[in-house]
Amino acid sequence: MVKVFIYPSTSLILSDMVDRWGHEPLGAALQIRERIQTPGFDSPPLQMTPDDPKRGLRYAAVEVPSGVRGRMALMGPLIEESEAAIVINDADFSFGCMGCARTNELVKLLIRHRDIPILELTYPRSEEEGVAFVGAIKQFLTGLSEGAA
Amino acid sequence: MKEYVPIYVGTVTRYVFVDSPDITPQTLATRAYEVSEGVMIKETCFGLQVTGMPEEVDRLIEHIRLMDPNHIFVKDRGFPPGDPRRCRANLGGARPGYYGHEFEMGLIRFVSHGLDAIELMDEQDYPEVKHTRTAGPGLDARTLKRLIDAEEK
Amino acid sequence: MTQKVRVAQLSCGPEHSGVQGEIYEAAEAVNAEMFFPDLTLADIRRYYDEFGLEARSPDLKLAIARAKALVEGRVDADAVFIATCFRCAEAAIVRNELRRYIHEHSDLPVVSYSFTERTTAGTLLTRMEALTTIARRRALLAREVQEGLTLGVDSGSSTTKAVVMRDNEIIGTGWVPTVRVNESADEAVALALKEAGVTIDEIEAIGTTGYGRFLVGDHLAANLVQEELTVNSKGAVYLADRQHGPATVIDIGGMDNKAISVQDGIPGTFTMGGICAGASGRFLEMTAKRLGIDITELGPIAMKGISKKVPMNSYCIVFGTQSLVNALAAGSTPEDVAAAACHSVAEQVFEQQLQEVDIKEPVIMVGGTSLIEGLVHEMGQLLQTDILVPPHSQFIGAVGCALLASGFRGGRSDESV
Numbered sequence: 001m002v003k004v005f006i007y008p009s010t011s012l013i014l015s016d017m018v019d020r021w022g023h024e025p026l027g028a029a030l031q032i033r034e035r036i037q038t039p040g041f042d043s044p045p046l047q048m049t050p051d052d053p054k055r056g057l058r059y060a061a062v063e064v065p066s067g068v069r070g071r072m073a074l075m076g077p078l079i080e081e082s083e084a085a086i087v088i089n090d091a092d093f094s095f096g097c098m099g100c101a102r103t104n105e106l107v108k109l110l111i112r113h114r115d116i117p118i119l120e121l122t123y124p125r126s127e128e129e130g131v132a133f134v135g136a137i138k139q140f141l142t143g144l145s146e147g148a149a
Numbered sequence: 150m151k152e153y154v155p156i157y158v159g160t161v162t163r164y165v166f167v168d169s170p171d172i173t174p175q176t177l178a179t180r181a182y183e184v185s186e187g188v189m190i191k192e193t194c195f196g197l198q199v200t201g202m203p204e205e206v207d208r209l210i211e212h213i214r215l216m217d218p219n220h221i222f223v224k225d226r227g228f229p230p231g232d233p234r235r236c237r238a239n240l241g242g243a244r245p246g247y248y249g250h251e252f253e254m255g256l257i258r259f260v261s262h263g264l265d266a267i268e269l270m271d272e273q274d275y276p277e278v279k280h281t282r283t284a285g286p287g288l289d290a291r292t293l294k295r296l297i298d299a300e301e302k
Numbered sequence: 303m304t305q306k307v308r309v310a311q312l313s314c315g316p317e318h319s320g321v322q323g324e325i326y327e328a329a330e331a332v333n334a335e336m337f338f339p340d341l342t343l344a345d346i347r348r349y350y351d352e353f354g355l356e357a358r359s360p361d362l363k364l365a366i367a368r369a370k371a372l373v374e375g376r377v378d379a380d381a382v383f384i385a386t387c388f389r390c391a392e393a394a395i396v397r398n399e400l401r402r403y404i405h406e407h408s409d410l411p412v413v414s415y416s417f418t419e420r421t422t423a424g425t426l427l428t429r430m431e432a433l434t435t436i437a438r439r440r441a442l443l444a445r446e447v448q449e450g451l452t453l454g455v456d457s458g459s460s461t462t463k464a465v466v467m468r469d470n471e472i473i474g475t476g477w478v479p480t481v482r483v484n485e486s487a488d489e490a491v492a493l494a495l496k497e498a499g500v501t502i503d504e505i506e507a508i509g510t511t512g513y514g515r516f517l518v519g520d521h522l523a524a525n526l527v528q529e530e531l532t533v534n535s536k537g538a539v540y541l542a543d544r545q546h547g548p549a550t551v552i553d554i555g556g557m558d559n560k561a562i563s564v565q566d567g568i569p570g571t572f573t574m575g576g577i578c579a580g581a582s583g584r585f586l587e588m589t590a591k592r593l594g595i596d597i598t599e600l601g602p603i604a605m606k607g608i609s610k611k612v613p614m615n616s617y618c619i620v621f622g623t624q625s626l627v628n629a630l631a632a633g634s635t636p637e638d639v640a641a642a643a644c645h646s647v648a649e650q651v652f653e654q655q656l657q658e659v660d661i662k663e664p665v666i667m668v669g670g671t672s673l674i675e676g677l678v679h680e681m682g683q684l685l686q687t688d689i690l691v692p693p694h695s696q697f698i699g700a701v702g703c704a705l706l707a708s709g710f711r712g713g714r715s716d717e718s719v
Contacts, residue, residue: 008249010249011224011249011253012164012166012222012224012249012250012253012254012257013222013253013256013257013260015224016222016224019223025225027224027225028227029224029225029226029227030225030227031227032227032228033161033162033225033226033227033228035227036155036227036228036229036232037155037157037158037159038155039152039153039155040152040153041150041151041152041153042150042151042153042323043153043320043323044234044322044326045234045235045244045317045322046234046317046318046322047153048317048318049320050319050320050321050419050420051320052318052319052320052419053319053320053418053419054419063389064389065315065388065390065393066315066318066319066321066387066388066417066418066419067314067315067316067318067319067386067387067390068315068387068390069319069419070315070317070318070319070320070419071318074318092360092363093248093249093343093346093360093363094249094252094360095245095246095248095249095360095361095364096244096245096246096249096317096361097245097246097318098249098360099245099359099360099361099362099364100314100315100318100359100361101357101358101359101360101362101392102359102390102392121278121279122279123253123256124256124259124260124263125256125259126259127258127259127262127263127266128276129259129278130258130259130260130261130262130263130266131262131266131267131275131276132263132275132277132278132279133259133260133263133278134260134263134264134266134267135263135267135270135272135275135276135278136275136278138267138272139272139275237340240337240338241308241310241337241338241339241340242337242338242339242340242368243338243340243341245361245364248343248346248364251342251343252343255343
């Protein structure tokens with residue numbers, strides 16, 4: 001089982017595909033769950049606190065807006081933990097954790113600079129593209145298993 | 150500052166989406182209840198949310214996926230179901246993630262078709278996917294070379 | 303309990319900056335509730351496309367779509383709060399355009415704010431209070447004439463002001479430096495009562511505003527306790543006799559600055575802030591002190607100088623003072639230095655705040671700093687307009703309070719009609 005970072009990190013499709021072919025999807029939900037299940041001071045809705053943008057300083061300088069650094073506090077550890085990644089490049093309507101274009105640019109850069117297998121593609125817009133999309137993902141993920149074995 | 154005491158600690162919550170001509174969210178729920186064994190099940194307009202200890206949830210998901218594997222999709226969720234911080238009734242509008250799901254569910258039939266199709270195909274017959282960094286049309290090295298070659302002739 | 307004011311939130315970043323809870327808390331403190339206008343994905347795409355501003359960030363697209371839904375009446379709201387990350391250029395464009403769009407195409411009061419992870423509910427409170435006041439108290443703000451015998455107290459960060467009014471006339475004023483909030487208020491009130499020749503028992507209604515409004519409001523058992531944004535808007539158009547039509551109110555205070563775009567005496571959009579004391583009245587006080595003159599002399603002296611002759615960057619009060627000392631050491635005249643200090647403050651308010659409200663004439667300057675004519679002159683030069691400084695402009699908050707408080711005489715209220 002390989003830890004696969006998914007982009008968008010809120011993607012239902014990628015989360016499902018990675019899980020379906022036996023790997024562990026690394027998405028935003030894992031980070032949010034960790035915060036939601038940790039006691040502390042109340043900070044609705046995500047239990048993210050001003051400490052998160054401070055943690056984000058590991059990935060972006062202090063001059064970078066707090067929303068970018070806060071989001072990086074979620075994404076950064078997932079990127080560091082990842083052993084492979086699948087990136088969908090035209091995810092223009094993913095909100096919340098993926099709602100900031102600047103963060104998204106930085107996330108992709110950090111992933112691309114890691115020495116791990118990466119599959120980059122776009123969303124399927126037809127049945128034919130659906131076959132190519134699923135085929136490529138399956139091939140990529142089963143390839144990871146063989147590599148790991 | 151108000152203290153925060155989490156609930157459902159140690160559990161996981163997963164969304165189960167169904168987009169199938171044969172299975173409705175209700176039939177999915179009925180089957181899930183049959184094998185729930187303590188896993189909390191919440192019906193939604195798109196399918197289910199299931200909450201429980203990780204291995205119990207995995208077992209339940211594995212079971213219900215079999216109903217229609219290529220039309221049932223599963224994803225992790227950070228919040229437990231009905232959490233007031235994420236509830237539409239409290240926010241006045243959908244949480245941000247909802248729109249992302251709405252977007253992907255609009256494309257899911259192509260994914261289902263892909264899953265159906267590749268079951269009948271050998272790996273070497275998979276059509277080539279657009280490996281692209283940006284959404285727009287680009288010029289890959291091979292095409293560029295072809296164009297240069299054509300120009301030289 | 304009155305019904306909650308429903309404030310639509312258009313934002314990118316507060317949840318991930320850890321400040322959404324602060325927004326909720328500020329709203330709750332003024333009996334308001336934040337909500338996120340509900341749309342479908344198809345709505346988001348359509349409204350975003352129709353608006354025409356190409357944003358790359360999905361959450362900003364969502365904010366744009368929600369703004370359009372509000373303006374078109376698809377979603378009901380009492381007020382709008384726009385919040386995006388400080389230092390984000392893309393968000394700044396969206397925030398400003400949405401604020402302008404909502405202001406021009408609807409009656410919804412709107413406030414925009416750029417936050418950092420250090421933003422607290424306390425910082426947001428005055429803005430949220432003003433926003434809900436405009437939404438909730440339109441009847442109160444409709445008052446144009448002062449009636450009976452009323453007292454207004456403005457407990458500011460530098461000075462405390464009190465005004466006694468009778469039948470639409472100012473009959474007594476008091477002005478003291480703020481030392482201890484309640485004691486200073488008592489002193490200012492005593493001065494105003496003495497000049498008016500009345501006793502506190504004769505006063506029919508009391509209003510308080512400014513930083514110390516809650517404390518002084520309790521202390522004096524005030525009928526009205528109100529933040530300074532709405533009170534100053536009201537006071538400004540009342541004193542300047544511009545109660546109808548548009549106006550822009552600028553108040554450069556001791557601790558922060560306000561710029562308010564007013565329509566018929568009611569604030570539409572406003573900004574409040576000041577990154578550093580370098581852009582406040584405090585800097586002018588320091589300049590006067592360094593020049594060895596009284597603050598009241600600074601304005602006339604500045605009028606005799608030429609600001610361009612002295613390089614000054616008072617973005618920070620420390621460095622600003624340093625430039626001032628350097629200029630004097632290099633032989634600059636006190637007149638030029640005074641003019642440069644006024645220009646510097648005006649320029650910073652112009653750059654930091656006036657960009658965020660639509661400047662509509664007349665521009666009315668109020669507060670203690672409006673008496674420094676060099677500052678008013680420099681601001682007029684920057685805005686290319688003649689600035690109006692109404693009589694008693696230094697008492698603006700107290701006058702606004704005395705005016706609005708007259709709606710509460712005899713236990714009745716403008717709002718109950």
